[in-house]
Amino acid sequence: MKFYNLLIKYRFVLSLVAIAIAVILNVTGTSFWPAFPLYFIGVIGLFSHFFIGPMRLIQEPMEEGNVEEVERILNTIWFPQLLYKPIRSTYYTVKGNMAMMNQDFDTAEKHLKRSSELGSPMPEAEGANKLQLGMMSLQKGDFKAGESYIRAAIRLGIPDKESEAVAYLSMCQIFMNKREFRAAKDYFRKAKACKPKTKQVIDQVKEIEKYISRIPG
Numbered sequence: 001m002k003f004y005n006l007l008i009k010y011r012f013v014l015s016l017v018a019i020a021i022a023v024i025l026n027v028t029g030t031s032f033w034p035a036f037p038l039y040f041i042g043v044i045g046l047f048s049h050f051f052i053g054p055m056r057l058i059q060e061p062m063e064e065g066n067v068e069e070v071e072r073i074l075n076t077i078w079f080p081q082l083l084y085k086p087i088r089s090t091y092y093t094v095k096g097n098m099a100m101m102n103q104d105f106d107t108a109e110k111h112l113k114r115s116s117e118l119g120s121p122m123p124e125a126e127g128a129n130k131l132q133l134g135m136m137s138l139q140k141g142d143f144k145a146g147e148s149y150i151r152a153a154i155r156l157g158i159p160d161k162e163s164e165a166v167a168y169l170s171m172c173q174i175f176m177n178k179r180e181f182r183a184a185k186d187y188f189r190k191a192k193a194c195k196p197k198t199k200q201v202i203d204q205v206k207e208i209e210k211y212i213s214r215i216p217g
Helices: 002-009 011-027 032-051 055-064 067-075 085-101 105-118 123-139 143-156 161-177 181-193 199-212
Strands: none
Touching: 002 011, 002 055, 011 032, 055 067, 055 085, 067 085, 085 105, 085 123, 105 123, 123 143, 123 161, 143 161, 161 181, 161 199, 181 199
């Protein structure tokens, strides 16, 4: 695994070296075919560098919370438009999440929308993406777009119960604002059924619970 990661890390340089050695062999009089394997390795290496990229390398620093290393790896992707479509979607999702961490919500929304347009090989990942877009729309006061995104997130599936609870609570608040109290209560029950454990989500459940039982519907 470590060897494979090292190969990915230095793939671009090694590919250029392989091609350079092949060219030198040709220039010094060697025929094309003995140099062909080096040309082949070099071209395949360059192709995979731009088509697949180094996204595999971000897994470990992400798990360790090493944000600087994740940003450094992402910055080595010079032409994201050349990445294979599912990988490009993941690239924009990570870029969006990084922008959110930096409180740059406009950039985050731009990247997450690009990821959403490309789609994801895993519906749950796309669902999480839609949920983030929905939450940002709600923060901006765009409840129509927020509802649309969160509905799509729920339909696609959300990978963890905490985020699922957040989605249902958001829908509950949207329908309370629309004075559709029966639907609001239904979403609130679904949020509680997720049994969230995060303090922030639990506090939100308790806050809504204080007055939701007193509203009609």
